[in-house]
Amino acid sequence: MESNVFHLQYAIDTFYFLVCGALVMWMAAGFAMLESGLVRAKNTTEILTKNVALYAIACTMYLVCGYAIMYDGALLLNGIEQIDSAAVLGDFAAREDGFEGGAIYSSAADFFFQVVFVATAMSIVSGAVAERMKLWAFLAFAAVMTGVIYPMEGSWTWGGKDVFGLYNLGDLGFSDFAGSGIVHMAGAAAALAGVLLLGARKGKYGPNGEIRAIPGSNLPLAALGTFILWMGWFGFNGGSVLKLGDIASANSVAMVFLNTNAAAAGGAIAALITGRLLFGKADLTMLLNGAIAGLVVITAEPSTPSALIATLWGSLGGVTVVFSVIFLDKLRIDDPVGAISAHGVCGFLGLMLVPLTNGGVTFSGQLIGAATIFGWVFLASLLVWGIIKAVMGIRVSEEDEYDGVDLSECGMEAYPEFVTGK
């Protein structure tokens, strides 16, 4: 009888992992829609190409070597298909807390859930470098980022390994539940390194320091993309509980869903009001950034805050993202979609809020963890971007940028109204 229950627990926890992974996969669609809505029409085909291609590259590179680097598995997932039911039942029986012990589930489900996180981190980069980067330079970077850079910092955090054999983040009291730092800030750090080497879009900043708006071409798509991300995030945070199959875990999952939703709502309201107070108008793009900022902030710890605290943490993110977007523009760091602000700045904020609701986590541990992740990803990315820049160049020509990268990189328009076939 007991073994039957373990069979079922294995099944339900594996199933839960797979469904959450599929939800996170859908975030790729969210990023694609959000980014294509916030760029100009002439760069739409290219940003969509980037988003679909980077997802595929992330999945492949993580399969080839990323997962092995992060969790000490075999290259090419060798042997992941094998299952020894008797040995698994033995693991269940050996658990100290019995039925309420740690989750045991399919290794293949674990890989599937992990791989969609890598793609999320990479998606963050594509929006920040939009409208001016060479497609193939971006894709080359995507391969290194998802195959090596991200798995390295992932191995120091979720993988539990020492950072270059020097110190262990877990021992220092570092915790990042679903990846405010490990996924979102890491993506933003890579994006920032790219943007610094790439420069701003032509015409974004005037010679006398004036900041010029370059409005996005399709705000309905941007809004749809944000809702898709919001929905996918339930898998992102909910799945990170890692287990559904007992009362305490199931309740924790429910709390995580609730808090994730509450934080997004808080972030959206806060950004809407902040925008109204600063600009005198309701800025939809800031509202969208605010919802995402709330989600990023709560991602570091969605299980311990109360619903009210989660709403407050989210709204802190919503206020922060608006000021961060304005501040980055003052520094002339051109981020068309606000990815560095929403994922980087708010990812850091999320990490630093964890010790306030989770007693097992320390501020110093969070600071060292954030510095480790940011430092590694930023410097490694800067090096890789630099090499790509030297070898093949990372920026399209001024004329190609004016005509739109749809034509120069993809040879087709997203909205071809006035063309004839031959």
Add this chain to the structure above:
Amino acid sequence: MKLVTAIIKPFKLDDVREALSEIGVQGVTVTEVKGFGRQKGHTELYRGAEYVVDFLPKVKVEVAIGDNLLDQVIESITKAANTGKIGDGKIFVTELQQAIRIRTGETGEEAV
């Protein structure tokens, strides 16, 4: 005969059409246009940064009428399209040399 060309705010089109019908105007031609006047477009805000919209959307209404209707038409359009705010538009009056009704071949004031 006269050709009256009025550039008006788009949301005032229905009012202008009704006012013209009331005084017996038989037909109008309407075009969506863009342009600027003394105000030189206006500024909008996107993510905290201002940008200039150079050409504002307007509606162009063209009415061909007999000379006797001119004053009434001008008065109707002026009244119906007026909001008192910047950007209400303009009315231009030009001489109309000839008008021909294609189906019947009528010409002159009979045709408009």
